[in-house]
Every structure is written in structure tokens, then in C-alpha cells.
Amino acid sequence: MNGEDLEHLLRVQHDAVHLHQAVLHGLLQCAWGRQPLLLPADQQAMLAGLLVRWVAQATVDSEEQAVALLQARSGLRRLAEASGLDLASLLSQALLPMPGCDLASLTQNSRYKLALLADAALLSPAALLEWGRQEPVLAMLFVIQALDVQTIERPAWVAVNRLIEALPDLPLADLPLSVLNPLQQACFRLSYLDSPQRYLAKQKLVEQSRHMLALHDRLRTQCPLPPPRPRPLLLVVGEGLRDGHALFRFFAEPIRDLRKHFHVVLLSDHSVNSGSASELADEIIYFASSDDPVQAWCRQIGDLAPDIIFYPGIGMSFATFTLSQQRLAPLQVASIGCPSSSCSPVIDATLLFEGLQAPAGLPLAIRYDRHRLRPARPGAGAGKVQASRAGQACPCIGINAMAIKLNDDFLSTVETILQRYQQPCRLRFMPNVDGVELQSLMRMLLSRFPGAEVLPSMGHQQYMNELAQCDLVLQSFPYGGANTTTDALDLHIPVVALGSPWLSGQTDWLLLHDRGVSGLCTWSREEYIELAMKLLQDGKFASEVRQQLQQAQQPDARSLQGAVSAGDALWAFWQQHAGESV
Template sequence: MPGQRIEFLHPARRISGKEEFHRYLFEAMLGGQWRRQAVALPPEDEAALLELLGRWVREAGVKDELGVLRLLAVRGVLRDLVGAAGARVKPFLMDVLAMREEDLLHPQQMPGWKQLKLAALGDASLLSAEALAEWSGHDPIHARLAAIACLDTCPLDAGAARATAAAGRWLMSVAPVKMPLRYLEQCHVSAFHVSYLADPGRHDFKRAIVRHAGAQLPAVPPASARAPVAGKPRLTIVGELLFPGHAMFRCYAGQLAGLKEHFHVTLLTDQPTRCAEHARFSDEQLYFPPQERDVARLAQMVASTAPDLLFYPSIGMCYWTFVLSMLRLAPLQLMSVGHPAPSCSGQIDGTLVFHELATAPMPEYGKMACFDAQALPSPPPGGWHARPRPAGEVRTVAVNAARMKLTPDFLDVVAQVLASAPPATQLHFFPNASGAELLALRRELQGRFPQACVHPTMGYAGYMDKLAQADVILQSFPFGGTNTAMDALALGIPLVCLEGGDLASKVDPLLLARAGLGELCAKDRDTYLALASQLLNSEAERARIGTLARSGLAQLAGQDAQGQTTLAAAILRAWQEQA
């Protein structure tokens, strides 16, 4: 079995003191190299791990707000560890907390400490909408917290996804109440993940989370006006993940550089991403510690730049963009779709989007400001280099998608593709996961696809070497991935995608169409299945598509400079119209 054992397992078993044990395991779950490495959990360690986790949950103190926050901080890691050990959250918590099915129907009848642990650690398998409603009549704060927490996962199972959506619909139906400000972190985590939930109401659920989170935010005084700099209005970029090597930087750094011609630009982002390249698209830079959670301090940093215009290249991947986007900090506040999900905030005045993605109304994104000069993402370190595919008779299917993009519908189609594929066709998943997250996901995926290879996080070169062995790449839906499409073109491998009405399902079809491969964009599931099956069963068709794909990048680059309105020009126009 590859990988090292989970490092905290055996030391924790030797700790007898309650406080020392709780502190040690809490810190081990939050940190440690094991979370970023390929780890192993031999069968003899599974029961020991569940025993340790059960003891920790039972003994965790929840007499104050801090105790609940500790549980919230580790709920995702705890879920992964439980899954890695071959268990599920519902039976695990029911056993650990000695809960009966009857208790779950009437949570308010349980002792207070059980209610708090259920709110902080439970999921939709434990809580129905009816139970949440009954609980809310006695404890509206923690019933709402429980519903919000239920929305922080994207189940691979269709039934679990429906139960999660039911919690979202209940949250939509209730008014916000005042909750501890530090619960905002869970609101952020849930708002991010629910954007990927396989349910048509996911944006409504996110809007409900934002509404409840916004009710907790402090009032922010308007910023003092400051004179323009050299006649230029002041623009502040609130950035997340803007560092070389990350897709956000590769997609946006070049486009942001044009802003300095029209605005005095200040970049506000977290200290770990600090780099010399930030000066290429900003005149000034302000950095804050990555652990900063004080909303007032973050808002004060924005106010210190006295922005005429606030721009978020993306919203929601990091805590600070989530909370700041709910505040009015500048006369004009715009976003783009580096994270292809609506902010659901009434404080965002418009969304910048490439004009070919805005051909149909998308009211959840608000007013659309379009640009038509779309820069391709800059190449990753080392560039996009095609690698020759090893010769062989065995067909290989690849899926490059994070766990949250592996929707039940998509996995159903993957199963159908394999059923119609040549015998012994291999299936490879690249979920960019490590630690217990990888172990839990591998268990779940191999429960459905026993022969599937679920790869750990790896460097770009290693990933491309393995992806190059694929005959066909299946793009997840309705949430695709721009970088996967670019990688497929670079390797000359057919990529099948599914068109949809949401922005998240429009980018891949657009890229393939502009690369001359529109025929790989399916209009429905049946066409998707037929395309994938045809490619896997026809060497001649794979060769034909491969030839087209290899010229696709050059074709895209040739179209790159044809537009007239850049992202920077679209922002300037929005500012001029507002002014």
C-alpha cells in the first residue's frame, strides 16, 4: 500500500489526559504533513482511527462558542478521516453520540451538548427539513447553523445530494437571526461548496447562505474621499490566489495589467501570495495575514485605499472575498468569474464576462459587462508540451476533476461510457486530492468503479505524463474546467464536454468551438455518451480528432487578439457610465 501512515494515529493513543488528548488531536487534524501527502491506512489502523475520532468527539467541550468553533474547524477533515476508515458520518455520529433515529426527528429534545455537536458536525443524512423546522422553534441559531453546515459538501450519491438540497430549501424559507460572527467561516465554506451542488437550486441555496451571513456583518462607515492620483480614479483589486503558477494568476495577470493605464491600482490580498509580479498590474500592494478573520480590519484596509471602484477577479474561493463582497466599500463594485459562480451579493453591481459567454440571460450574475478580447491563460510552468502516448491496445479514459465536480449525473454517464467501451478499458481520476481526502474519495469511487485508479495530487509535468496516456478525456458536467480543456488540446487528446445553461458549463464548449472542435460539445447526455463511445471504439476517429486538437491551441491563439474591448476597457466603460 503506497504512502506513509497517518502520523498522529499512534502517538494519540498513548495520551491519557483529556485536555492534552483533545488539544493534540485537534492540532493534528488541522495541520501536519499527512494532509498534503499520499498516506496509507492499513486495515488494522481503521478501527483504531475511528476509536480515536469517537473519543475526541465525545470528550470535546462545547460549553462556550469556542468549543463549537473547534468542531466546525475540523468537520471537513473529520468527515474525510471517517470516510478513509470505511465508515459514514451518520452511523459514526449516531454511535459516538448515542443518538437514536427518534432523536434525529426531534433534535431539540436531546441534551444541549448533543444538539451543539450535531449542529457542528452533522450533515443532511442526519437532519431532515422537518427536523430542522422543529429544532428552529427552540434554538433558531443552531438549527440555521446546522442547515448551513449541511451545504458544505457535494455528495457523489444522488440520494445524498437530494437530502442536501432539502436542507438548502429549508434555509431559504427562514429569516436570518443574529449568530456569532465567527460562524462566518462556516458560511464561507458552505457558500463555496454549494455552488457545485448537483441541484438546479444551488444558486438559491447560496443566496440564502449569503443572506444569513450578511445579517451578521458589522456596519461599515463610508470611506473618506481622496483626490485622484495623477488624474486617475482609484481602483482596488481584492485578489485571491493571484500568484504565479496558479490558474487564477495565469488567467488574469495579463488582463489586469491594462488597468494601470486608466486607474491608480492598489492590490489587496494575503501575504503568502506576495511576489514581484504583483507590481506588473498594480501601483501599490497591501497584504494581510492569511489567518485574518476580523471583518472590520479587512474592511478598514480596503477603506484605506479610498477606492472609487472595487474589482474582484473572483469571489468565494477565500474567506476575505466572500465577506468583503457583502459590504459596500466603493461607489462601484464589480466582479469577474475566475470562480465561475455568482456572488449572490446585492453589493456587487456587475459581472465582467467574455461576450460569447453572455449570449443567454443569466440573472443570477446581475448586470453583465462584456469584453471581446479574451486572453488565453498563460502556459503553466514549463509550458504546454505534448507528450507521446505509449503504444498499447488497452483503451484509457481520464477524468480530471476535483471531488466537488463529480456529480451523480456525471458519474452515471461515466459508468455508461465504460459499459459500452472495449473490454478492459481503464479509468483514471485526477481529483487533485491528498491525505485523508484522497483515501476517502478513492474508497467511494472504487466502490462504484472497482478498477479505477484515483491519482494523488502531483506536479504539472507528472500529471501531463499520465494524462497523455488517455485515449479520451471525459469533462465533468455541469462544472467543467478550462485548464483541462487546454491540457487536452496541448496533448492532442479528444475531450468530450456537455453544454449547459450555467456559466460553469459554457466555457469548455466555447474553447473547443474556437479551436475547431465544436463537434465534441454534446447538447445532451445521450449525445455525450455517443461521442465518448464512438471515440473509444474507433481508432480512426481518435486519430482524426487528435490531429484537429493538436492544431487547436494555435487556432485559439490566432483568435486571441481579434477583439476590440479588453477586460480593462470594459471596467473603464463601466466606471464612466457610473460616474
């Protein structure tokens, strides 16, 4: 947004209809999200006031209007944060006649807007549960929307954790199918949030989605038996299976290996039709384009009548989220492309690499040898990396974590490390966002870490070059990052990780173990801090770690002899359970 956009809003501010249309257009067309907010502080305050007026005047008289506000909420949050006004304050000014007022005192229209534009800080758990008893549709909408949150600041972190604890006790609601997309996004975000109750809450949202699918006749609970075939047909339902994506890097080899035993069909989007991704399967088909996508995709799969379905990851896309809740094949197996449970009751088993401990509630574990997890090394050379670090006057600490992984607990740990170090150093964040989202994130991060670098989204080669400037990488927690760990280790940069019993807290340890530096994975916050301090202060120790990483080798052919591959593991599973659900 720039000065011209603001001038237009000021011209129409007294015309509620035109103001509503202008703000909706800017939010829904992403015109205000792609670029930073190019307004001085006084004009940012004027914008915040106009957004308050827009929310106060908006009406929700139809499902179309409700869907528009539902879709506008994410852009509204980021724009408000970039202009210095958090969403809770904006909604309070627009909808609540006084702080802490009772929901019953609000009009129906105001309660509906509160649900569609929600912020967790506005309701206590008791108030949310009471709302659920009185108006279950609005209470569930509120939760789904409020999970789109940035938990960098402590109050937001506390508020969303209270909401997550209350969510499992909410009743299911008869929501329209238009809410399925934000519901998928809410489940995805829940996997990353720093809450011990996140999977209980995610399970509730999956129950909610299945309730909606059944309510609208979009839930398949039975599938026909596949016809006899020379080779069983294995359908891979893919997300992100394209060159350079994390899922392709980690799952291309296991998927290719399936072709030893199965006729493999890949169902994915058109991003797989070029490069090495096009060689993954015997056949590639694409998700049908339809106004009723879930129904169309289920028909596609029904026509194939697969013997077994394999999801490398579940939850990052709307397709894998909705399809994984259907019974579309006698056997349905998932892996950990998104390392958290899908919570789907119709996933029969989980393909895990050896060494991972399956948490309680995860479907039956099928194991293959973990050294096959290690992706190919990127092309950056160690000599270039060493030279790029050599001229730095002070150490550079890298934090390569998506914005959603940055939470108050992790950032408080980073603050403690910097306070104890008490020497000049560079702090470099790489959150992989841009536009207004980057601007709002910078505002929050720089308030805690003055002088830190917050880099915009970039291509892979530039990202590797920027990462190569770092002397130390601090891995986020509780949700780590296999890509970050792999890339940093390939550049011979020490990584400090914090392990946990969750799947998302185990992969870093396995990757570090494979390189002979499992000691870089700690198991308490204090150990994490002490290890980071040692790497910053003890040059000899840091040099020894880098030397270990330089000498680490990929497994040779002899080490692979007798290994159980992904294809072998799934073949044994299919032979044991062919023709029936587990």
C-alpha cells in the same frame, strides 16, 4: 495517523479529558490529515470506535470549545471515511439514542454537537425547518457544516440536495463572527454542488453572512466619494493571482490591460510578490495581518478611497468573500474567476467575455471580447504527447476534476460509458488531493470503479505529463473546468463536456468553440455518452479531432483589431457611472 497514534489513544481512552485533547490535537494540527491512514483494517475499526467515544464524551460549555469542534469537523469526516465509517453513522452512534429519534429528546449538549459536526443524512427537511423555528442558531450551524460533504455516493448526494432545498426557508441566526470562515467555505462548496437550487441556497447564506457582519458592526454600507485624481484609482482585490494559478492564467492579461486607463493598485496576499504576477499593477499592497481581519481590510481600502473596485473572482478566499459584501467604492465590479454569482447585493456589474449568457440575477453585464480569455499555452510539446500515447495497449480516460466536482450523477454517467464500451481501458482520476482525503476518496471511487487510478496532488509539470497519457478527457458536470479543457486541448486530447445555462456550464463550450471543436460540448447526458463512445470506438473520428486541435491557432494581431478589451470595457463603464453607485 499510524500505529503509534492509535496506541496513544487507546492508552488514554478511559480518561475523557486526555482523549478529548489528544483527538482535537490530531485533527486541528492536521497531523492526521497530511499522511494516509497507516492502519490495518482491524485497527481502523478500533479507531472508528474511539472517534465515536470522543464525540459522545465531548462537551460544549464555551465558545472556545464550540470553535474547536467547528474546526475539527472536516478532519473528522475525512478520517472517519478513510477508516470505513461514514460521518452520519459515527454521529448516530455517538449522539442519537435510537435511529430517527426526535431532536427534542436530545440534551442541549448533544444538539450543539450535532450542529457543529453535522451530516445532512441525519435530518429530514421537515426536521431541519422545525429545528430552525426552535433553535435558529443550531439549525443554521448544522447546514453550514453539513455542506462540507463528498457526494460521490448516492445517499450523500440525495441527502445534501434535500438540505439545499430546505435552506432558503431557514430563518437568519445571530451567529458569532467565528462562524464566518466556515460560512465562506459553505458558499464556495455550494457553487460546485450538483443541485438546481444551489444559488438560491447560496443567496441565503450570503444574507446570513451580511446579517452577522451587521450584527457585529463589521458591515459597511456607504463609502466616501473619492478625491479628484489625474487618473481614477482602480483597486483589484485579488485571490490566486500568482504564477500557475487558474485565476492568474485567465485574468493576468485583462488586469494588465486596465492600466491603459486607470491607476491600478492590487490588494492581495504575499504570493504575488514574485514572478510575473508582480507586474500586474502600478502598485501592490498586501492584506493587513490582524486579529480582526475584516475590520483591518476595510480600513486599508477606506484609506485608499478607490474610484472603482474590481474582483477577478469572488468566493475562493475569505478576503474576497467578506470584502465583496461591503460598500467600499462607488462602483464595484466582479468577474467570473469562480464562475458563479457572488450573490452580493453591492456588486454593481459583472465583467464577462463576449459569448457568455448572463443568468438571471447576475449584476449588469459589461462585455469584452472572449478570445482574450484564452491563456498562454503550457510548455508541453505535441510530439512528446503523441509518443507517450502511442505505446498504450488500451485507451486511457482522464477525469481531472477537484474532489468537490465528483458527484453521483456525473460518475453514474462514467459508469454507463464503461458498461457500453465493454473493452479494456484505463480510468485515471486526478482530484488534486492527498493524505487522508485522498485515501477516503480512493475508498469511494474504487468501490465504483475497481482498478481505477486515483492520483495524488502534484506539481504542474508532473500533472501535464500525467494528463498527456490520456486519450480522452471526460469533463465533470454540472461544474466544468476551464483549466482542464485548456490543458487537454493544448495537448491535443479530445474533451467531452456537458453544457448548461449556468456560467460554470458555458466556459467549456467557449473554449472548445475557439479551437474549432464546439461539437465536443454536448447538451444532454445521452449526447455526452454517445460522443464519448464514438471517440473511444471510432479511431478515424478521434484522429480527425486530434488533427483539428493540432492545427488550431491562437488569434493573430489582425483578429484583435477593433476588439473591446477588458480595460476598454471597464473604462466605458466608469465614464458612464463615475461618482455614483449603479
